[in-house]
Amino acid sequence: MLYKSTRGHHERITASVAIQRGIAPDGGLYMPEELPKIDLSFLEALLPCSYSERAFRILSLYLCDYEQEALQSICQQAYSTQRFGEYPAPVVKLRDSQVSVLELWHGPTSAFKDMALQIMPLLLTKALEMTGETRTAYILVATSGDTGKAALEGYKDVKQTKLLVFYPDQGVSVMQKLQMTTQQGENVKVQAIDGNFDDAQSGLKKIFADREVIAQLDREGCFLSSANSINWGRLAPQIVYYMSAYCDMVKAGTVKMGDPINVCVPTGNFGNIFAGILAAEMGLPVRKFICASNKNNILTDFLSTGVYDRKRDFYATMSPSMDILISSNLERLLYLRFGSERTAAWMKQLLEKGEYALTKEDKSLLDTQLTGGWCDEEQTAKTIRDMFDSHHYLADTHTAVALHAARERTTQDLPLLVLSTASPYKFPVAVYASLTGRTLNDDFEALGALSHYTGTTIPSPIASLHTLPVRFQGTVDKADMKKMVLAG
Numbered sequence: 261m262l263y264k265s266t267r268g269h270h271e272r273i274t275a276s277v278a279i280q281r282g283i284a285p286d287g288g289l290y291m292p293e294e295l296p297k298i299d300l301s302f303l304e305a306l307l308p309c310s311y312s313e314r315a316f317r318i319l320s321l322y323l324c325d326y327e328q329e330a331l332q333s334i335c336q337q338a339y340s341t342q343r344f345g346e347y348p349a350p351v352v353k354l355r356d357s358q359v360s361v362l363e364l365w366h367g368p369t370s371a372f373k374d375m376a377l378q379i380m381p382l383l384l385t386k387a388l389e390m391t392g393e394t395r396t397a398y399i400l401v402a403t404s405g406d407t408g409k410a411a412l413e414g415y416k417d418v419k420q421t422k423l424l425v426f427y428p429d430q431g432v433s434v435m436q437k438l439q440m441t442t443q444q445g446e447n448v449k450v451q452a453i454d455g456n457f458d459d460a461q462s463g464l465k466k467i468f469a470d471r472e473v474i475a476q477l478d479r480e481g482c483f484l485s486s487a488n489s490i491n492w493g494r495l496a497p498q499i500v501y502y503m504s505a506y507c508d509m510v511k512a513g514t515v516k517m518g519d520p521i522n523v524c525v526p527t528g529n530f531g532n533i534f535a536g537i538l539a540a541e542m543g544l545p546v547r548k549f550i551c552a553s554n555k556n557n558i559l560t561d562f563l564s565t566g567v568y569d570r571k572r573d574f575y576a577t578m579s580p581s582m583d584i585l586i587s588s589n590l591e592r593l594l595y596l597r598f599g600s601e602r603t604a605a606w607m608k609q610l611l612e613k614g615e616y617a618l619t620k621e622d623k624s625l626l627d628t629q630l631t632g633g634w635c636d637e638e639q640t641a642k643t644i645r646d647m648f649d650s651h652h653y654l655a656d657t658h659t660a661v662a663l664h665a666a667r668e669r670t671t672q673d674l675p676l677l678v679l680s681t682a683s684p685y686k687f688p689v690a691v692y693a694s695l696t697g698r699t700l701n702d703d704f705e706a707l708g709a710l711s712h713y714t715g716t717t718i719p720s721p722i723a724s725l726h727t728l729p730v731r732f733q734g735t736v737d738k739a740d741m742k743k744m745v746l747a748g
Contacts, residue, residue, distance in 0.1 A: 261324045263290040263492065266591050267607065268600035274325040276387035279380075279493035280397070282486035283468050288604070289592055290492045296321040298503075298543040300518050306507045311348045312339040314507070315379070315500045321542075322496050323383070330386060338379035343368055349375065349501045351508045351677070354651040359666065360514055361653065362505045363680045369439060370683035370719045371581075372532065373410030376489075376497040381418045383493045384485070388420055398482040400467065400745065401425040402460035404528060405436040405581045406682060408450065409443070411487040416445025423448045423487070424745060426460040429735045432580050434703040435686045435722060442728035450731075455738035456574055457528075458586045461488070463741040476746060489531030490588050498535035503544055505677055514675050521675045524550040524633075524666035526658040528584035530559065532679065534592055537629065541596070547674060552665035553634040554579045554658075559587055560632035566623035568606075569615040578637060578690040579657040581682065586610075597625055633665030640664065641694035644684075648695055654714050656684040656691060685710065685722045 262272040267288030273281075278290040298321075306314050316335040323331060339348050344367050353360045367374025384397060399421055401411045408425040415423045425440060429452035432440075440450045453460055467473055468484055477483060489495055502523070509515045523546050525533040533551055540546040553560045555575045562568045570585045577583055594603045609616040618626075635643070643660040647653045655663060659680040666678050684691045688706035693699045695713060700706040704726050711718050736744060 261296070261322060262293050264293060264600075265289070266291055266595035266600055267604040275323045275492065276325050276390045279383055279491065280387045280391060280393065280485060282484070282491040283465075286604075287465065287469055287607070288600070289490050289588070289595075291592055291595055292322060295538065295541050302543075303503065303507060303510075304517060306503065307511060311500075311504055312336045314504045315339060315497065318500045318503055319496060322499075325390065326383075326386065334379060334382040334386065338382055343378055344374075349504055351505050351512065352653070353512065353514060354647075354653055357651060358674075359663070359676045359678055360505075360509055361659070361678050361680045362501065364501060365680065365683045367410075368721060369406070369409045369413050370686055370722060371406035371410055372679070372681040373406045374413075375501055376494045377407070377410040377414040377487060379497050380487060380491070380493045381414045381421065385418060385420065387493075393483075395478070396482045397421045397485045398477060398745075399423045399485050399487050400464050401487045402457060402464050403427045403432075403440075404457040404583055405432040406686075407488060409436065409439040412440060412443040412445065412448050412450070415487065416443065416448055418447070421447060422482075422748075425450045426453050426464065426741060426744075428452070428456045428460060429454060431456050431576060431583055433687050433690075435688065435725065436580070438725045438728075438730075439721075441730045441732045442725060443731065451744055452735040453738045453741065454735050456576075457584050458570075458574070459738045460741070461584075461586060461588065463738055464488075467742055467745055470742065473742060473745065480748075488588070489529055495531055495535055495538075495589070495592075498532060499539050499542075502536045502539040502546075506544055509675065509677065518545060520545040520547040521677055522546070522548045522550065522666075522670050524552055524662045524670070524676065524678045526552045526579070526582060526662040526665075526679065526681055527559065528553070528556070528582035528587065530587040530589035530593070532681070534589045537593065537596075540629070548670070549630050550662075550665055550669045551630060551632045552662040553632065554582045554640065554661050555634070555636050556583050556585060557632075557634035558585050559590070560634040562590075563626065563630055563632035566618035566620070567615065568610065568617070570610065571614040577657075578640060578687065579661055581658055582661065593626075598622065631669055633669045635661040635664040641690075643667075644691055644694035648714065654684050654691070654716055655680065656682045657687050657694075658682055660694075683719055683722070685718050
């Protein structure tokens with residue numbers, strides 16, 4: 261299987277090269293030339309498998325240039341009990357409900373990004389070996405909170421790599437910030453910027469396209485790569501947990517093999533939900549995807565009107581990982597449905613004019629599979645409280661957005677899978693206030709109070725944060741990102 265750019269660049273490359281590069285020379289994102297197809301017998305064969313075995317069988321359909329034995333070993337190492345505990349991605353059915361919740365936050369950083377960023381460094385290291393690359397992979401990351409810590413944890417002290425994470429100084433939770441700024445590892449750095457996530461993401465895209473930067477780094481024995489979901493090595497592993505969750509729902513008797521489900525995903529950069537769309541394109545029985553947004557509801561507006569307009573107010577919310585106005589992976593969906601020529605034109609319009617518009621016919625093509633819903637701050641808080649009172653289920657702020665959107669946008673005719681993307685303990689002040697109406701100003705006080713109130717356990721990596729020294733401090737202007745990259 262070969263890969264090519266969403267914007268029409270003619271070069272066709274292997275999966276290992278796509279993972280190594282991260283982004284195409286024309287600024288596009290890599291996509292496989294064709295999607296593999298599965299049938300019910302493929303899903304049935306996954307039923308008795310461990311998560312790592314499911315990952316191997318699914319990823320082997322895409323990463324065709326990786327040796328099978330090596331890929332199987334990578335999957336076993338990535339999804340081990342040492343990294344994820346008893347089971348990486350459990351499905352929890354809410355009592356007295358058609359709703360099941362896929363919990364993706366049982367990894368070392370308590371966020372769904374671990375599901376890809378524990379395996380991605382292993383895939384990249386193997387790719388460097390396969391391609392004979394001797395330079396160091398200089399991995400740049402823009403984060404709205406969770407990707408940064410997951411990338412830092414995944415890449416710390418990984419040979420032939422170094423990592424620089426940019427995050428918006430005022431755009432992450434206290435716990436997210438501490439997780440990043442206390443990170444250990446000789447090859448990692450973290451830098452706050454005076455701006456929002458879109459500023460960080462746009463800044464990195466400019467750096468990737470800057471020939472001066474590329475030439476200087478090459479002279480220093482480095483090349484640029486990315487750990488954001490623009491990299492195929494981040495996106496492909498996320499396909500796995502959709503198929504795994506469906507199999508677990510079948511095993512639990514929630515759905516009969518072959519019958520469809522609906523899926524609701526909280527998303528900002530569109531990577532998480534697009535991985536599900538790819539699973540459905542392959543043959544997973546999903547009837548409808550609900551794209552759930554917070555107050556920054558640009559995706560909801562796009563799916564409703566067909567117009568993508570980033571010229572709008574930006575809001576800092578209690579679900580900061582979704583505080584995004586430029587959803588990079590939406591480009592992959594446009595490519596999948598409309599081809600590279602039109603996608604490239606729309607991306608050019610977005611860059612130059614800040615917006616683009618689909619025709620009515622284009623929008624109707626998306627409507628068959630996708631709908632959008634959003635949730636303001638008050639509704640997010642109410643949903644957290646309602647879920648705990650009605651189902652004794654403790655949801656974080658992002659999962660609450662999805663649960664609200666799912667309730668508004670679906671009926672009870674099909675089983676519904678909602679993706680839970682982070683531990684509630686990453687946002688203890690907001691979650692505790694939502695449950696009790698009391699706002700605690702100290703995050704560590706809120707951790708203890710939340711645990712006591714709900715009878716749940718604080719994840720050990722979060723509980724120990726207050727004992728770790730802060731390594732990375734200070735904020736730079738977003739215009740200085742290039743300087744920080746070249747400084748190493």
